[in-house]
Amino acid sequence: MKQLLYKMIVWCFVGCLFGACRKAYESVPLGQQITLDLAFDPRDSLGKQAMTYLLTTYQQTFYNGHNRIGGNYLDAASDDAVASASGIPAVQAMATGAYSATMNNADDMWARNYTAIRNATVFIVYINRVPMIEKLPNGQPARAAYRSEARFLRAWLYFQLVKRYGGVPLLGDAIRQITDEVQLPRNSFSECVNYIVSECDNIKDSLRTAAMVTPNTYGRITQGAAMALKAEVLLYAASPLFNGGNIDPANTLTGYTSYDPNRWKLAADAAKAIIDKDDYKLMPNFNEVFTTQAAPVGSNTEIICWMQTGTPANGVESANAPVGYTSAGGNGNTSPTQNLVDAFASDSGYAITDPAAHYNPNDPYAHRDPRLSLTVFHNGSLWLNRAVQTYARGLDRPGGTVQQTKTSYYMRKFMGAFESVSNNPPSYSGTYHDWVYYRYAGVLLNYAEALNEFSGPSADVYNVLYALRKRAGILTDASNTYGVPQGMSQQDMRNFIRNERRVEMAFEEQRYWDLRRWKIAAEVYNNAPLRGLDLQLSSSGQLFYNPIQVLKTVFRDPQMYLYPVPYSEVIKNNQMKQNPLW
Template identity: 35%
Template sequence: MKYIKRITVLTALASSMFMVSCQKDFLDVVPTDRVSDASILSDSVLFEAYVINRYMGTRLTDKEAEGTLPGFGRGFEYAMWSSLTDESIYNNDDNTWLIQRGQIAPENTGIAGSFWGRSYRSIREINYALANLDKVPVSEGKKRMLKGELQFIRAFRYHDLIRNYGGVVLLGDKVTEISNDLTSQDLFDRSDIKTSLDYAIAQLDEAAALLPESNDNNSWKLGRATKGAALALKSRLTLYAASALYNAGTWQAAAAAAKSVMDLNKYSLYTGGYGNLFTSNDNSEIIFGRLYAIGARHVCLEIANGPNSYNAWGGNVPLQNVVDDYEMMDGTKVTDAKTSYDPQNPYKNRDPRFYATILYNGATYRNSTIETYTPGGKDSKDGPSNWNTSKTGYYLRKFMNDNLPIDNPWDVAGTQTWIYFRYAEILLNFAEAQNEASGPDASVYAAINAVRQRVGVNMPVIPAGLTQAQMRERIRNERRIELAFEEHRFYDVRRWKIAAEKENVPAYGIEIGKNGTAYTYKQKEALSGKSFAEKQYWLPIPRTEIQASNNKLTQNQGY
């Protein structure tokens, strides 16, 4: 127990300084703010608590994880991952604009600099637990489950590393110590993408064989890994592997991985309303999520993202770019020659998911109406708290629970489950992979139409007779709409290798004028300088990590 040894040295020094003859090491006690490794390994309850805490990570950057520690991704944060894409911008910057403008660098990673350090710290902690699991006095059944959880979490950390940096350093089961030779090259050699993916996928196969199909008998039902969670992460990774950026797997394998989740017959699409899906803490669609509780302080989505007239901060504001990609209720696109879209009434008869995702001028919200027009609109620059006015003319609606307070929400709001995996993603994974493997067969239509038609008001099915290329575009747009703001877009446009096209389009918003009862709509640039360079298909490894390796760690190309 290293901290006890250090305290003993201090005790001896103090004794000699004060010539104390007493032999008792009165400072050789366990600090009250920590638990020794011996205690953890001898107590099954403490060890399980250690495992549960591996679902969280350490806070590494400013304004990250307000209160509770960060989990996977940026769910309950100020700036969300969508604000590094063509979905939204973060109204008050918070180190996002430099990434939108293509200025990210190893010395300045903005909000995208914590993946490397946090992931490897977590992997080291998991390796420690796996190395000592056999010492814990626990039943074989429980031991299997805990091992499966640890392998799942480790695979999730590698998944985050791979999708952000490409090939990564694979540590296996190695537990590094300060006393180790940390200049050893094998601690810094990066494997290629295929080897990295194969390792993480193999870990998930092992985890799936060990994990239960459900956690129905404990209070962490959705917050701890299950067989379905492991297979869902495998589905995502195999989809990435087959994609153009990775080119390290097959579409057949990706389709099979998604089908293995479908064949569990455990999950189904939620039919209680698309918007309610994200405020219902437990439903048939959620495969794995992060639970939040009253009293566990964290960023509350309602105050962080709500309109300025509601005393909220207008955080992650949607772009016109994504608004334009929502279909009409009849299935036409706003750019189609025979569209039903009316530019003088642009928010009428849109895909129902639009109304559950984006707050627009005229939208009903909390017993009032959103007013982003000028002059005089209460949610425009003419309204109260105008420093929080949306730069795009829109506010985020998705994830918000109207039953939770905006004013002074701390410790009483923000209780939604943040969803990491849900069944709709699996269906869309399957549709994409199967279309690429075999073309748009009946199973592809069935998967994508199921997602489209559960939204509360029936959307028309995808038209029959599409070519593979036409279906590809349909599926890509369906992912854009169905999974909007859920941390998929950033990775999707990269793995499809269309980021250079999509992310070099200006960040558009809307300017709405009002004259009497008539409105005018004018597109505007909400954030200047939006830019994407080829090197940005991968993030840079932070310069501090390169320096800590004595320059043995290889930086991504272009940085």
């Protein structure tokens, strides 16, 4: 059955699909290949055509976050990085507010997501026509699981819209044609959150558990994915932007109209349910989280929901590695900022501003949190058999017109192994660069944040921080506190968790959204210019670390906390209300 199914796939294979499929397929729209009557044929007991439709819907739903915003990571629209390219790249336009309702930013997903929502709904409505004799390992009919997968995809698509625009039209199971005159209002933020959460609850028990996944069903949406989506939605709903900090206080489209602390408890409980399920564990090595595939195909115990990006390759390395490795390639697209680098603690866990860290500004990368060297390349980092050189006129910062780092840093995260020193010239090994949407470390951070916001620091909150720092390789003493200050207030713990989230989740499309849901984007963008270093090497071999400003970001408060609804949607739908100040 598996081989027959693969022959029918009409789009390039993408993640959360069958792991054994590694080929590229002819990119022809599904609608040109099969009609709905054929796709959901009552005589197709194997459901082959329906599975083709579902796999295509997976592809239309998920996106690959690697360099997806005009060749850059979304984090380059936050304070963690800048685009290395000259001019005004799309991601820089986002960081400086150079977009409008008529000129949408590069992350606009309105039309894309509603197209995919329609296709998911088609599957949800029509799949019951197909008899499908397949059963899950526990004996349950597989058709119910596939229908729930499509419902997950639809719920996930709605959430991507809600965190960008606030309340959006919920279409239910109605299947509208492109020629239909649709005049639908936006649902309230609360209605959207309730709908997504109820979908996650309703589908959970009919989805596969992590233990049911086999190599032939590798990447399918599982119970854990539905639970992770629910936990994330509730975390956003509890966060200041929507819960007590509504940018338009009486507007039900842009958030709740009153604060409710119990929303934090709901978010904490949803994350704790995943922890208690005990299906996922932190990987022993931080870097392997991003280069090792999930079980049962690989040994990754941490990732919960992800998008496969094909066969092992070196596209991430080629796009982002330092530019001086001409034999292996390296385009240095993303320049991490000094702002991000300074967020990493010492290897004893103390912030570099704490005297206990013994931070030396003349040797700034010594004795630092090991995650720093696995997240950014700095001057002196070892890569492909030599040290990275980001001082002026060094191999990786040669000057001239070559695209190169603007900050003295390059992105290191997600990059895999490279060939041994015996390989000359050195080159990259192929690596799986799956894009991870939900991983266990993120669930732990969600839990710690929500629990602290609801009831303050507790042993459970501290234990999350200990676990993450232990896995990171932070040193500790007999107290086993890994540099986490004891006796913190709720506000101190809030700041500590936010910083831990920043360094743990860098370049995973978290920081950009965190700044918004915490409602601190205006402060961060407008008051803290993005910084780098101008490294100079003297004739005697001494390095001088000269701070520089590389970009002044702009955030129009409160306008930019939500994206504008595309102008084309507003003018064709009399009931479509625009977001405030757009």
